[in-house]
Amino acid sequence: MVENKKIFIEIDPNAGFCFGVTNSIKKTEELLKDKDEIYVIGELVHNEEELSRLMKLGMKKISHNDIVSLKNKEIIIRAHGEPPSTYEKLKDSNATIYDFTCPIVLLLQKKISLVTDKMLQMNGQVVIYGLKNHPEVIGLMGHANNIGVVVENLEQAMQLPLDKPIALFSQTTKDREGFEEIKEYFETQLSKRNIHFESYATMCKIVAKRAPALQKFAKEHDFLIFVSGKDSSNGKYLYKIAKTANPNTLFVSELKEIDKIVIPSEIKSIGISGATSTPLSLIELIKERLETRLNR
Ligand code: SF4
Numbered sequence: 001m002v003e004n005k006k007i008f009i010e011i012d013p014n015a016g017f018c019f020g021v022t023n024s025i026k027k028t029e030e031l032l033k034d035k036d037e038i039y040v041i042g043e044l045v046h047n048e049e050e051l052s053r054l055m056k057l058g059m060k061k062i063s064h065n066d067i068v069s070l071k072n073k074e075i076i077i078r079a080h081g082e083p084p085s086t087y088e089k090l091k092d093s094n095a096t097i098y099d100f101t102c103p104i105v106l107l108l109q110k111k112i113s114l115v116t117d118k119m120l121q122m123n124g125q126v127v128i129y130g131l132k133n134h135p136e137v138i139g140l141m142g143h144a145n146n147i148g149v150v151v152e153n154l155e156q157a158m159q160l161p162l163d164k165p166i167a168l169f170s171q172t173t174k175d176r177e178g179f180e181e182i183k184e185y186f187e188t189q190l191s192k193r194n195i196h197f198e199s200y201a202t203m204c205k206i207v208a209k210r211a212p213a214l215q216k217f218a219k220e221h222d223f224l225i226f227v228s229g230k231d232s233s234n235g236k237y238l239y240k241i242a243k244t245a246n247p248n249t250l251f252v253s254e255l256k257e258i259d260k261i262v263i264p265s266e267i268k269s270i271g272i273s274g275a276t277s278t279p280l281s282l283i284e285l286i287k288e289r290l291e292t293r294l295n296r
Pocket residue numbers: 018019020021079080102103104105172173204205206207234276
């Protein structure tokens with residue numbers, strides 16, 4: 001008789017929302033207890049299932065363009081934060097603002113505003129290492145008062161003219177390696193020209209700590225399922241880390257995808273992890289579904 005060996009399935013102990021996202025979800029849930037509807041600009045969290053759960057409770061997603069037509073409404077600012085222009089629009093619409101900007105992002109915005117004032121006096125510029133269309137970066141650029149430039153990688157940084165002082169920052173969810181490359185480039189090139197340069201490694205420590213832990217977790221398993229919303233910048237970054245550590249890593253964003261996954265017969269252990277915006281409840285459901293499929 002051939003023994004049917006069970007596959008060991010484990011959830012990454014570090015998986016689940018970061019505190020910035022947990023905080024914004026908890027506060028939204030609290031508000032929805034005694035309100036029929038509440039508006040949020042953009043996606044509160046980059047996770048389709050979590051969004052639809054909150055929408056069933058009365059959360060409504062709006063775009064920046066909708067603010068003008070929504071008078072006297074209650075509107076949430078999500079963890080990524082917003083540029084000052086959004087607060088002005090909300091004020092004009094007489095909105096009640098619930099500001100759930102993550103405290104780490106808030107500190108970064110304040111730092112950028114301060115350094116921007118200094119750079120304006122030096123005729124310099126603020127460079128942000130991040131994704132151009134990411135909501136956090138759009139918010140940060142608003143605090144850089146028209147002297148901000150976004151670079152997504154070293155190649156883009158190398159296109160910038162080297163004729164004025166630079167202050168370099170990072171989007172909170174970007175990687176240290178990319179930041180260090182750009183920092184080193186500016187440091188070398190500007191010091192040759194005797195031009196002022198300063199840098200602030202403003203990556204979120206919560207994300208930074210998660211990367212080495214995920215690397216270790218990915219190596220400990222034969223197969224890794226990484227759960228994240230398709231638009232999560234942190235999800236893309238952590239997935240890359242996991243995939244490099246273990247090429248048998250699969251990106252999954254919805255529970256139903258689990259039924260289509262083909263697990264090679266030699267696999268003995270599966271790890272499940274996710275982005276800082278992936279709910280632990282979804283990861284648990286995925287584990288349950290896998291157990292039912294594979295270990296019946
Ligand atoms: S990843 Fe860090 S900065 Fe971003 S929301 Fe979470 S705790 Fe805040």
